[in-house]
Amino acid sequence: MGEILIETKDLGISFGGHKAVNKVSIKLEKDKLTTILGPNGAGKTTLFNLISGLLEPTEGQVFFKGTEITSLSPLQRIKMGMGRSFQLTNVFGALTVFENVRLSLQSKAEIGYKIFTDHRRFSELNEKTERILEEVLLFERKDFLASELSHGEQRKLELGMVMALEPEILLLDEPTAGMAIEEVPVMIEIMKNIQKSGTTIILIEHKIDMVKSLSDKLIIIVNGKFLTEGDPETVSKDPEVLKAYLGGGVLDELAAEG
Amino acid sequence: MMITKDFSKKRLIILALLLAGLSVIPHVSGLSTITLFSRIFIMAIYAMSYDILRGYMGFINLGHAMFFGTGAYAVGVMFRNFGSTLPVFLIAIVFSVVFSSIAAFIMGKIVFRSGGKGPVVVVAGAMTTLALGEIVRHTAERWRSVTMGADGLSYRIPEIFSNRILFYYYALIFMIVMTLVLRQFVLSPTGRVLMSIRENEQRAEFLGYDTQKYKLIGLQVAGIASGLSGVMFGVLNRFANTELLSVQQTLNALLMTLVGGTGTLYGAIIGSGFVNIVQSQLLNFRSVHPVFERWLLFFGAMYVIVVIFMPRGFVGLYYTLTDKQKAKVQKSAVGKS
Numbered sequence: 001m002g003e004i005l006i007e008t009k010d011l012g013i014s015f016g017g018h019k020a021v022n023k024v025s026i027k028l029e030k031d032k033l034t035t036i037l038g039p040n041g042a043g044k045t046t047l048f049n050l051i052s053g054l055l056e057p058t059e060g061q062v063f064f065k066g067t068e069i070t071s072l073s074p075l076q077r078i079k080m081g082m083g084r085s086f087q088l089t090n091v092f093g094a095l096t097v098f099e100n101v102r103l104s105l106q107s108k109a110e111i112g113y114k115i116f117t118d119h120r121r122f123s124e125l126n127e128k129t130e131r132i133l134e135e136v137l138l139f140e141r142k143d144f145l146a147s148e149l150s151h152g153e154q155r156k157l158e159l160g161m162v163m164a165l166e167p168e169i170l171l172l173d174e175p176t177a178g179m180a181i182e183e184v185p186v187m188i189e190i191m192k193n194i195q196k197s198g199t200t201i202i203l204i205e206h207k208i209d210m211v212k213s214l215s216d217k218l219i220i221i222v223n224g225k226f227l228t229e230g231d232p233e234t235v236s237k238d239p240e241v242l243k244a245y246l247g248g249g250v251l252d253e254l255a256a257e258g
Numbered sequence: 259m260m261i262t263k264d265f266s267k268k269r270l271i272i273l274a275l276l277l278a279g280l281s282v283i284p285h286v287s288g289l290s291t292i293t294l295f296s297r298i299f300i301m302a303i304y305a306m307s308y309d310i311l312r313g314y315m316g317f318i319n320l321g322h323a324m325f326f327g328t329g330a331y332a333v334g335v336m337f338r339n340f341g342s343t344l345p346v347f348l349i350a351i352v353f354s355v356v357f358s359s360i361a362a363f364i365m366g367k368i369v370f371r372s373g374g375k376g377p378v379v380v381v382a383g384a385m386t387t388l389a390l391g392e393i394v395r396h397t398a399e400r401w402r403s404v405t406m407g408a409d410g411l412s413y414r415i416p417e418i419f420s421n422r423i424l425f426y427y428y429a430l431i432f433m434i435v436m437t438l439v440l441r442q443f444v445l446s447p448t449g450r451v452l453m454s455i456r457e458n459e460q461r462a463e464f465l466g467y468d469t470q471k472y473k474l475i476g477l478q479v480a481g482i483a484s485g486l487s488g489v490m491f492g493v494l495n496r497f498a499n500t501e502l503l504s505v506q507q508t509l510n511a512l513l514m515t516l517v518g519g520t521g522t523l524y525g526a527i528i529g530s531g532f533v534n535i536v537q538s539q540l541l542n543f544r545s546v547h548p549v550f551e552r553w554l555l556f557f558g559a560m561y562v563i564v565v566i567f568m569p570r571g572f573v574g575l576y577y578t579l580t581d582k583q584k585a586k587v588q589k590s591a592v593g594k595s
Contacts, residue, residue, distance in 0.1 A: 052464075078466045092457035103454050106447055107466040113475055115448045116439075122447070165466060 003030040004065070005169045005200055006082075011050055011060035012224075020046045022224040023060065028169065028202055033195055035203040035211040038221035044204045045087055047221065048171050052084045053077045083167030085158050087174050087204075093147035097138055097157055100146050102129045104164035128164075136160040136190055152183040159190060169200045176210060188214060212236065280430060284423040290538075293494070296426050298527075298534045299433035300490045305514035305526035306440055307483035312512070313521030314444060315476045316456030318384040320508055321391025324361060325481040327503030328394065329354040329488020334498040335404055337413040344416050347493070354485040362481035365390055366474040388505065395503040410499030419493050432490055433527070436483060441523060443479055452476045484511075506554075513557060516564050519571030528572045536560070 006028040013021050021043045028034055036044050049055040051062055053074035061070045064080055072080075092100050105125045120126065133139040136156045141149060146157060155175055162170055175191065176184045191214070195201050205211045211218070211232075218235045220227040228238055235241060284292050304326050311317045332350040340346045368390070369383045398405045405411055419425050443449050451472045454462045463469050492498055501507065510533070518529025536556075543550035550556075568575050 075463055075466065075468060078464065084464065086461075090458060090461045092454045092461065094457055095453060099450065103450060103462075104465050106450070111447055113448050113471070115446045115475065115479065116442050117447065118442065118445050119447045119450050120445070161465065 002032065004028070004063075005030050006051060006202075007063040008047075008051065009061045009063070011047070011057055011062060013046060013050060013055060013058045020224050021050060021057075024221070024224075024226045025060075026219055026226060026229070028200070029217075030168075030200050031195075031198075032216040033191075033201050033203070033214060034217045034219060035205050035215040036219045036221055037205055037208065037211065038227075040206055042206075042221045043224035044206075044221055045173055046224075048084065048173055048204060052082060052171060078165070078167075081168035082171070083162045083165050083169070083199075084171035085162050085173055085175060087177060091146040091149075091154050091157050091161070093145065095146060096142065097144050097146055097149065098129055098133065098142040100157055101132050101160050101164055102126065104161040105129055105132075108165050132160045132164055135163070135193065137186065150180075152179040152187075155179060155187065156190065159187075159194070163194055163199070167199060169202060170194065171202050171204075173204045174206070175203070176207075184210065208236065281427070284426045289422055292422050292426050294534060294538055296422070296429040296494050297491075298531045299429040300487050300494060301510075301514065301534060302433055302527040302530035303436045303440075304484055304487040304491070305511050305518070305530050306437065306523060307480040307487065308508075308511035309515045309520055309523060309526050310440065310444070310452075310476060310480040310483070312515060313523075313525075314449065314456060315452045315473060317473065317477070318380065318387075319365075319477070319480075320384050320388035320505060321365065321394070322387075322480075322484060322511055323503050323505070323507035324391045324394040325354075325358045325484035326488035326491070326507060326511075327398070327498075327500070328357055328361070329485040329490075330492035330495065330498045330502050331398065331405060331411070331488075332357070332485075333415075333489050333492035334411045334413050337415060338411065342414045342416045344418065347416055347419075350492075351486065351489055354489050355482050358481040358485035359478045361394075362478040363474060365481075366470075366477045370470045370473050391503070391505065391508065395500055398503055399500050405498075405500075408500060410497055412497045415493050415496055425494065429490060429494065432486075436486065437523070437527070440479075440483060444523060448472060448475055513561055513564075515571075516561070517571055519573030519575075522571070522573040525571050525573040532572070533557075 004027050007026070009025050010023045011021060011025070012019060012023050024047060026036075036047065038044050046055065050057050053069070053072060053076075057070065061068055063069065064077065064082065067080075069077055069080070092103070095103070102119075102125055105128050106119070106122070109122070109125060111122065130139065130142070133142050136159055138149075138153060138156055138160065141153065146154065149157060155178075159172075159175065162172075172191070176187050179187060188210070191201060191203075203211060203215070213232075215232055217229065218232050219229040220235060220241055228235060228241060230238075280295075283295060307325075308319070308322055311319050311322070329350075332354045333347065336346050336350045336353070340349075365387060369386050399407055401407075419428070451462065451467050451469075454465070454467070455469050455472060459469050462472075488502070491502075514529035514533050515526055516529070517532050518525030518527065537553055540550050540553040540556055564571065570577070
């Protein structure tokens with residue numbers, strides 16, 4: 001097993017008695033594209049929120065590279081090298097595409113609270129911004145407002161923004177949700193490139209067909225509980241997984257393939 | 259300077275002509291016009307400081323007049339007690355800057371407390387600023403020995419400011435310098451982060467920005483600018499009363515930025531010009547009918563009309579019109595080819 005970047009121990013949260021995430025213990029390894037798979041409402045996004053610090057768990061612990069981070073703020077976790085995207089697109093709509101990515105780089109560059117230097121003077125940031133925009137195939141759109149982009153383009157932009165932070169581990173919440181079908185392969189290509197550049201990607205998905213070939217490892221979450229994990233081939237044939245999803249419908253394709 | 263790079267030649271020429279026109283005004287018009295224009299220049303910076311908060315940071319401050327009013331009171335109280343001299347004026351400036359930055363810091367610490375987001379928190383924050391502003395106004399009203407309470411404070415100003423024509427130029431220079439400074443602030447890395455906070459604070463946080471700290475800086479810069487415009491207004495007005503600290507005074511800033519266009523900086527200048535000219539014209543009509551003395555009545559109506567028909571103010575209207583023209587030109591170009 002490679003280096004463990006994130007580990008959760010009996011992690012859980014309940015909203016008014018309902019256990020959205022129930023004693024989940026998982027390990028996320030470096031350089032292994034891991035997908036957290038489960039039907040809608042299984043608690044995948046809640047688990048991400050617990051890991052990234054957006055929600056405070058009611059039980060259990062979270063570790064980042066062996067250090068406990070359960071009570072740290074999202075900001076502190078980001079500074080340690082954790083990045084995340086959101087299920088709903090989350091870009092700065094009234095700012096240009098260029099500015100969206102540049103702001104991300106500015107944060108990483110830690111130039112401090114300068115209040116009288118023109119932001120355009122930091123030419124290094126500008127060049128880097130253009131490079132990232134080329135990588136996520138948005139260079140031609142750089143002067144558009146982010147809100148003018150199509151949904152798929154906004155998702156790419158968001159990916160560009162998280163990439164700019166150069167996180168060690170990147171939590172992506174359904175990066176292809178709502179995308180046009182022809183855009184999905186492009187997105188997968190971008191993700192593969194990120195993985196190659198040394199950032200470990202953790203995905204949330206409910207569509208098995210998309211992640212089966214992409215992932216190194218699958219973790220199945222059902223009803224807020226950890227079900228099983230392993231390489232895509234084995235897990236997708238696991239009778240317990242099939243049983244758990246019967247009636248759920250989401251992984252029917254999985255059953256058909258298996 | 260980046261300015262020459264930012265502006266096209268055409269724009270620079272228009273700016274130069276505008277400036278030339280403004281510098282001629284005092285020589286061709288009466289005292290009341292000169293005073294009106296001085297007022298417009300000073301109030302423009304007050305409105306601009308409000309625009310930093312509302313337009314760039316997305317923060318509604320209903321206690322913004324506290325900085326402005328305190329600036330005016332600072333010159334008034336000091337001129338009255340320590341003499342109307344230039345050094346005292348400079349001390350009043352220093353006092354106003356220190357007060358504004360401390361008051362903004364305290365206000366920010368209370369209002370920007372972390373935890374909870376959403377419309378309820380925004381309203382609660384605005385209400386808190388309202389309460390803080392009222393505390394300052396009440397203090398001024400009760401502290402009669404220093405502020406003369408509700409009667410207001412009149413005072414003499416230093417010799418060099420008493421010439422209205424000269425003061426017109428001081429006010430104009432004040433406006434130009436402050437506009438450049440605030441423009442630089444908006445263009446700074448910090449100003450850019452404030453814009454991202456306006457768009458989506460949670461996202462800004464997930465980019466690794468300590469949004470609370472940035473908002474504090476924004477509020478302090480806006481507070482200081484507002485305080486300085488208050489100092490200038492104190493000198494122009496030669497009189498300070500608690501109205502300068504009131505919610506009405508804050509709403510004036512809101513109206514001016516709204517009319518001019520929020521989030522544009524320059525809109526504040528246009529808004530200040532429009533609002534102040536309309537206000538003085540309405541007051542001139544008071545001899546026709548006493549209803550015109552209630553200019554607030556008309557402002558209420560104006561507020562509603564602006565919100566409904568030109569939500570982006572005059573500057574927004576200009577952009578919409580030029581965009582349409584551009585589209586037309588492009589269309590006709592396509593048609594020809």
